[in-house]
Amino acid sequence: MGSGLLLRGAAALCARGLRAAAAGRLCPLLPRPLSTGGSWCLRAAPGPPGRGEPPRSVGRGKGAAHSEEEDLEELLAPGPPLGAERLLVVHPAVKWGVKKPQLTTAELQVAEAVALINTLHNWTVLDKIILSTKTPDKKFIFGKGNFQILTEKIKGLPHITAVFLNIERLSPLTKKELEDAWGVTVFDRYTVVLHIFRCNARTKEAKLQIALAEIPLLRTNLKNEMSHLDQQRGGSRYIMGSGETFMEMQYRLLKEKEFKIRNALEKLRRKRSVLRTQRERREFPVISVMGYTNCGKTTLIKALTGDEGLQPQDQLFATLDITAHAGYLPSHLAVIYVDTIGFLSELPHDLIESFSATLEDVAYSDLIVHVRDISHPETVLQKASVLSVLKNLNLPSHLLDSVVEVHNKVDLIEWYQSPETNAIAVSALLGYGLEELKEEIERIVLKTTGKRILTIKVNLAGPQLSWLYKEATVQEVDVMPENGTANVKVIISNSVAYNSRGLDFMTQVVTSSPMNLEFY
Numbered sequence: 001m002g003s004g005l006l007l008r009g010a011a012a013l014c015a016r017g018l019r020a021a022a023a024g025r026l027c028p029l030l031p032r033p034l035s036t037g038g039s040w041c042l043r044a045a046p047g048p049p050g051r052g053e054p055p056r057s058v059g060r061g062k063g064a065a066h067s068e069e070e071d072l073e074e075l076l077a078p079g080p081p082l083g084a085e086r087l088l089v090v091h092p093a094v095k096w097g098v099k100k101p102q103l104t105t106a107e108l109q110v111a112e113a114v115a116l117i118n119t120l121h122n123w124t125v126l127d128k129i130i131l132s133t134k135t136p137d138k139k140f141i142f143g144k145g146n147f148q149i150l151t152e153k154i155k156g157l158p159h160i161t162a163v164f165l166n167i168e169r170l171s172p173l174t175k176k177e178l179e180d181a182w183g184v185t186v187f188d189r190y191t192v193v194l195h196i197f198r199c200n201a202r203t204k205e206a207k208l209q210i211a212l213a214e215i216p217l218l219r220t221n222l223k224n225e226m227s228h229l230d231q232q233r234g235g236s237r238y239i240m241g242s243g244e245t246f247m248e249m250q251y252r253l254l255k256e257k258e259f260k261i262r263n264a265l266e267k268l269r270r271k272r273s274v275l276r277t278q279r280e281r282r283e284f285p286v287i288s289v290m291g292y293t294n295c296g297k298t299t300l301i302k303a304l305t306g307d308e309g310l311q312p313q314d315q316l317f318a319t320l321d322i323t324a325h326a327g328y329l330p331s332h333l334a335v336i337y338v339d340t341i342g343f344l345s346e347l348p349h350d351l352i353e354s355f356s357a358t359l360e361d362v363a364y365s366d367l368i369v370h371v372r373d374i375s376h377p378e379t380v381l382q383k384a385s386v387l388s389v390l391k392n393l394n395l396p397s398h399l400l401d402s403v404v405e406v407h408n409k410v411d412l413i414e415w416y417q418s419p420e421t422n423a424i425a426v427s428a429l430l431g432y433g434l435e436e437l438k439e440e441i442e443r444i445v446l447k448t449t450g451k452r453i454l455t456i457k458v459n460l461a462g463p464q465l466s467w468l469y470k471e472a473t474v475q476e477v478d479v480m481p482e483n484g485t486a487n488v489k490v491i492i493s494n495s496v497a498y499n500s501r502g503l504d505f506m507t508q509v510v511t512s513s514p515m516n517l518e519f520y
């Protein structure tokens, strides 16, 4: 399926849309699959409005026929399934100068590009090529000679349907010119990652975030389509009775769509903040598990919590939704592990932005566990990418200073010796090193949450034991029947221990038998 066909298809749809618009039959913007260049158009509404009626617009005002829920459904309606693609992966390699990437090689970057493509069903890499460039950010990316070589190569591969140019973002103009020159669709990292996100999103929130990330792409596509229509004098034509041109209307509809998505996300965010408060009240420490995509975050949480519902996959961006899972630390302290979306180097900024709302929650956690796939040849680069994203999330400094670094997949390396003394080596898959990791998590969680483990001598005839059961986490009760007391081991937060009731009680204990109050 060449781009020529796809572009013609898009143009035909636009023309149909234009005719429908001109006839006053308007309807919400319809997402089209990104493989068609992410083109958006109008579609005809079921049944024409009465004569002289203003055009219907998308859920505007109270009189809109659509309910809010229907609007949302429409925003999130999946596009047609992605078609199969056979790709040539082209990696522009900067071999010298300041733009030369550190900590990686062109071969490793190609391997990651291939892994991204392999994540998508029905997408296959037929061939790959590394070509050097001095100016990856210039219009044609390559110099004249290499561009010629590439064009010849593409001509010699009649079975390919697309080229994946492994750069962050192609300008719409460059994309179009390359597609015209090569006769196939051209993808950049932004579109490929967006495809993967769309395929893997499960929850409403993830879908909305992806829809939001798509908006800039749609806006630039619209711009291109409009300039094309303008050449045919279609874009600037006024739509009957509406007072706006076709182009203005398209932009307005896109703006309204963005507004609705942001609104819906804000609602979900508010809901989450209620959950957050509830979580705080119950005082479960929250541990955010973060790291590069495919490093083993989900596998680690599964191993730490025994949550069988978790499904780790050998796939990039398997997890797109933030999910919480309960687990216990060695002293039986209940904690919540939060699984997060993985990071990718050169992940386009718009995509990170759209996910920042979910990642905001990380700021409210008590600890960040940074998981690294230590067997990966680019593990050092991956660490640098993760740390740079973490830095940009505006997290409180106490969180950034106490990050626990986990070196995962040590089973894949013989006699692994960590070069970083503070890191904890584990195999989430085989269960190595988990006890040590839990102990380290506990040590920091107790410190950062202001909790203590105490053994307190209590009088069984008094109310203290039931008070402790209510306000703290009771670990052990060692009853001494001879004097009607018990040594009770508890995890208690300072705030509870030293609030007015707790203070009385603790003072009572301390004053009656100070030697039995042990701090760990």
Ligand SMILES: Nc1nc2c(ncn2[C@@H]2O[C@H](COP(=O)(O)OP(=O)(O)OP(=O)(O)O)[C@@H](O)[C@H]2O)c(=O)[nH]1
Pocket (backbone or CB within 6 Å): 291, 292, 293, 294, 295, 296, 297, 298, 299, 300, 311, 312, 313, 314, 315, 316, 317, 318, 319, 320, 341, 342, 343, 408, 409, 410, 411, 412, 426, 427, 428, 429, 430
């Ligand atoms: N050999 C080995 N493989 C592991 C280990 N931990 C995870 N894996 C594998 O690595 C792959 C990715 O694991 P996930 O847990 O899905 O990784 P993730 O970080 O959650 O990935 P995303 O959600 O896609 O960002 C899976 O095939 C796991 O089986 C490990 O300790 N050893």
Ligand SMILES: [Mg+2]
Pocket (backbone or CB within 6 Å): 297, 298, 299, 312, 318, 319, 339
């Ligand atoms: Mg995962």
